[in-house]
Amino acid sequence: MRLAGRRTPEVSAWEEFPVNQGALCRKGWAAAGLYGGRERLTSPLVRDRGTGEWSAVSWDDALDRVADGIRAAQASGGPDRVAVFGGGGLTNEKAYALGKLARVALGTSQIDYNGRWCMSSAASAGIRAFGLDRGLPFPLVDVEETDVLVLVGSNLAETMPPAARHLDRLRERGGKVVVIDPRRTPTADRADLHLQPVPGTDLALALGLLHLLAAAGAVDPAYLAERTTGWEDVRDSVASWWPERVERVTGIEAHELRALAAMLGRSPRVMVLTARGAEQHSTGSDTVLAWINVALALGMVGRRGAGYGCLTGQGNGQGGREHGQKADQLPGYRRIDDPAARAHVAGVWGVEPDSLPGPGRSAYELLDALGTPDGPSALLVLGSNIVVSAPRATHVTSRLEALDLLVVCDIVMSETAALADVVLPVTQWAEETGTMTNLEGRVVLRQRAVTPPSGVRSDLEVIAGLAERLGSAASFPTDPEEVFAELGRASAGGPADYSAITYDRIRDEKGVFWGGERLFADAFAHPDGRARMHAVEHRGAAEQPCADYPVHLTTGRVLAQYQSGAQTRRVRSLPDDGPFVELHPLLAGRIGVGQGDVVRVATRRGEMTAPAKVVPTIRPDTVFVPFHWVGANRLTNDALDPASRMPEFKVCAASVVAHA
Amino acid sequence: MPERPQRIVVVGGGMAAIRLAEHLAGDDRLAVTVLADEPHAPYNRILLSAVLEGTHSADALTLRSEEWCASNGIDLRLGARVLEIDRDTREVVLVDGQRVAFDRLVLACGSIPTLPPIRGLVRRDGSLHPKVHAFRSLADCRRLEAAVRPGQRAVVVGGGLLGLQVARALGVRGLLTEVVEGADHLLASQVGPGAGGVLARDLRRLGTEVYTGARAVRLTDDGLQLDNGYVLPTDLVVLTAGGRPSTALARRAGLMVRRGVVVDHTLTSVTDDRVHAIGDCAEHRRRTTGFVAPAWEQAEVLARVLRGEEASYDGSRSVARLRATGLEVAVLGDPERAAGEVVEVTNPLTGSHRRLVVHGGRIVAAALVGDLSRVGLITQLYDRGTLLGPDEPGQLLLPEAPDAPAPLPDEAEVCACAGVTAGEVRACGSVGECVDRTRATTGCGGCADVVRRLVEGSPTPVAVG
Structure with a gap:
C-alpha cells in the first residue's frame, strides 16, 4: 500500500512477504477502491421505526442509545437478552475485545460469529483428531513439496488465486494434483485427476478411498501403531465401502476411485486439504475426520510436505476462532467450560471466574432464537452481513426484524445494516492497525496506512465506549498493540498461545507462527501424544432430491467477489454481473432454457431468479449459485452438523425451471 | 424396577x-x-x-x-x-x-450354494471331489487360494455375476480358465443376449474360454464333461451356479x-x-x-x-456391478423384463452394449456392458427416479462431447485475477510488457500459457476455459 498524491491509496506488491510473494488477485489490487467511495458511512445513523427514515446523530447519542437499549433488554430478561455476532474478518484484537465485551461488560453467553459457517467443521475435526486446530499445521509453501495433493472441495484458483501458483510449481516438480468438486472449476482444470461427486458425498468417497488403501496394504502399520489410536475400528468400518458401493452413493465411477487409491498408495508424500465444499455440510465434521483418517492411515500427518490441512475462507479465519468470539471459547482457544481456563482468563480480566457466563448458542441457533420468548431481543453485529450470508436467509431476516434493538457496525450500508436501529460507521483495513492469523497459523500485522475519514471510529473504540457506558468492571484499551499484549496474557498457556508474540517480532520476522512453523512432527496435542482416529459413517445430506425438488443445489464463490459482497460489489473496478445459475446442458435441455435465459430456483425455504449459465463443467444433477448476492442463501438449508453446528450451505434439494 | x-x-x-x-x-x-x-x-x-x-x-x-x-x-x-x-x-x-x-x-x-447335477462331484462319503470348490465362504476362498497354481486349468461352472468374477480372478492369477454356462448367454438372469455376447467376447479377449448353452454333466479323471460332448481337462472346478x-x-x-x-x-x-x-x-x-x-x-x-419405531420395508432398487478387472458390467433393475421404452446403443466393433429402459420419463432399468461411461450419473438418475427430458436418455448413452476449441474473441477475459481481456493481451508486444501493463499472469498464474500464445500471435485457436 502506498499513497499516491494526497488522498488516493494504491495497493502494491510486497514480494518479500513469504505467503504470496507479492501475488494478488484482482480483489487485492482493487482493495483501495473502497476508499473515498460515496457509499462510505461517516456518521452514526439511527432509524425511526415508524417512518423508516435515517438520521445522523452524534457518537455520544448513538452509543447512549445502544447502551440504553442493552440495559432495557437485560432488565426485562437477564444478561442473555443481548447477543453479539462477530466475524472472521475482524482482527485478533477486535475478536478478543468483542469476546471480552460479551463476557464481562454484557455478561452474556450469547456470542458467536460467522466463522461458525466457515471453518467450524474442520476446527471441530482437527481438535478431535489432533487435539488442536490450526488450519494448516505447516507453511502453505510446503504444498509444493508433496507428491500428491488432494484438494477436497476447494476452488483455490478462484478463491485464493495466488495460492494456485503452488499447484503449478508442484506439478512442474512432477507432483500430482487431485481435485474433488462437483464442478470442474479452474482449480480442477489444473488437476491431474478430477473427481466430481454428488454434493454431500465426500465422506463416502473418503471411506471408499481408505477401503482400497487398506485392502491393498498401502497403509503405514508402524505409524498407526506408534502415533494413533482407533485404527482397528476405522479399518473395520471401511470394509463395507467397496468401490462399486461408493459409486452408487457418490456417482464417482469405481475405476476413478481405484485410480485415486493407486496414486495415493504409491506416493511417499500425500497431502489432503479440505475447504468449504467438504466442510459446509450437516456431516461436515465427520467428512473432515474421514479425510484425516486417510492422511493418518498413510502415515502422513507430521511429515514434511505431507499431512492434512484446512484452507480457511476468511481474512482472519484462524485468529477469529481463537480469541473468544465463539460461543464456547475463551481467548487462546480455551474452552469456556474448563474451570482452569475460566480462572486464568478471569484473572487477566480482573473479574471473578464465576462471573463469566457459560457456553452460548452457535451462530445459526443464536440467530434463529432472536426475538423469541427465550432468545435475545437485542443484537450487536460486527464484521458480518447476516442478511446475505446466513442460511435460510429469509427466515433469519425475519428474526432480525423481530428484535427490539439491532446495532450494526460497518463501513457501508450493508443489507444487514439497512435493517438496523443504529448503524455505527467504523474504520476499515488500511485505516487501522491490527493482527490477523492466516491459514498457516502465521500471525501477521496490518498497519495503519491512511487516516480514517472524520466521523468514523475503530471497532475497538466502539467496544470501549459501550463498555464504559455499561459500567464494565474491566478496562477496554483502544490501542491495538496494547490490546494485543493483553490478548497474549489471556492466551498464555492455551492451545493457541500468543504470549511470546509481539508487534516488533511480527515486523521483524514477516509474521510469526503460533505453536511453531510445523506441528505434529513428534507428537499430537492429546495428552498421550497420539492422534485419534474416529470411525465415521456416511449419512448423506439432510435434504435429498425428490419429485418436487429434483436437483442438488450447491453454492460458492466467484473470483471477483468476496463473501456477502458488501465490499466487493461496491468497488467499481470489480465486475459485478450479479448472480447466475450454473447448470449443465442436459439439465438446460430438460427444462428448455438456453444461455442467459432467466431461470427460477426454488427450495423448501425460498426462491430466486437469475440468468442461466449453461456449462458442461457441472454435474448434470446439480445447479450452482454464487452466494455474494441476496438470493442464494434464501435457498440454503439450515440443517446443522451435530458437532460443529455448521449449516448445510453446500447442498440441498432444489427445483429449477424456466422463468415465465 | x-x-x-x-x-x-x-x-x-x-x-x-x-x-x-x-x-x-x-x-x-x-x-x-x-x-x-x-x-x-x-x-x-x-x-x-x-x-x-x-x-x-x-x-x-x-x-x-x-x-x-x-x-x-x-x-x-x-x-x-x-x-x-x-x-x-x-x-x-x-x-x-x-x-x-x-x-x-x-x-x-x-x-x-446350489450344487449342480454333475456326476462325480460328490464322493461316496458325501464330501466334494478334491478338485471341486464352492465359493461362498472365507473358508472356501482360502481353500481355493491354497489350491491355485499359475498355469493350472480351471473350469468355473456358472456364468452369473459371481462366476464371472471368479473366472476373472483365476485368470488374473495366471490360470487357464474356462466358464460353462447352461443358459444361452452369460449373465442370463440379468441381461439379454446382446450384452451377454459382449461379455463373452471380452472374456475370450482376456484369455478365458466361454461355453454357453452347455451343461456340465460329469467329472472324471479326464476332466469335466459337457452335455455337448466336450471334455474340459481341468485341475480345478469352481461351482458358482447360484444359491x-x-x-x-x-x-x-x-x-x-x-x-x-x-x-x-x-x-x-x-x-x-x-x-x-x-x-x-x-x-x-x-x-x-x-x-x-x-x-x-x-x-x-x-x-x-x-426398537419399537414405525418402519416398513418397501422393496429395494437393485444395482448389480461386476467387480472384476477388465470386465465392465452394471445392471440396474431388470432390463430384460421391466416395462417401458428401450433406448439402446450397441457397438459390436468396440464391444459395448448400453440399454436404458425408460418408463414415464424415468429410467426404470439399465444394462451397461463394455462401456460404463456415466454409470455414476445413470445410477443416480435411476435410484432417485429423476424425471428426464425426451432427449436425455439418448444423450446419456452417447459419448460426452469434448469441449470444442474456439478462438478467443477480444472481449474474452483471459486473466480473471487481474481482469484482463484477450484484446488487451494481444495489444502487448511481449509477455513482460503484458505483465507490466495489465498484471496478467501475476495472480494465480493459470493464464500464463494463454497469454504467451496470444502475445506471440499463435494462429491456432485457443480453448476457453
Missing part, C-alpha cells in the same frame, strides 16, 4: 446380521446375541473374489471385530451352529446342545416358507410375529434377493421395528 432387556437372537453372522447388530448396538433395552456359524468375525463376503484376484487382503474384509462387538454390547458367538428353533419355548438349540432363549428371533441365514435361500431351520420350525422365509412389510414372519427374516433367506412380496444392498436396507428397517 427397570424391565429386563428384550433378548434378540440373530441366527447367522453374515453381512445382514452384523448390519442389524450395528443398528441395534448401544440400545440398553435390547440384549443382542449373534449366532455366527462361521469361525471368523463377520466379514465382507462380496469381496471374496477380490481376495482371490489379489486386489484385497483377506484381513481387510472384517466388518466388525469380536472386540468391537464386545465393547458395543453385542454377544457375538462364533462357530455357533443352530440345530433347531423351538418356537414353543422360544429358544434356539445349538448343535452342541446349548439353548439360547429369545424374545425376538431374526433369521439372517443367507443362502446355500438358494437357507430355509431348513425355518421350515422345520413350521414357519411359512416358499422360496424364502415369507415376511411382511415389517420383515416379520407371517406365521410368527416374534420371528423375523432379512437378507438372502427372506422372501418379501414373493421376491428373494441375493444382493447386499437390499439386505442392509432390510437390516435398517428391522432395527427400527425391533
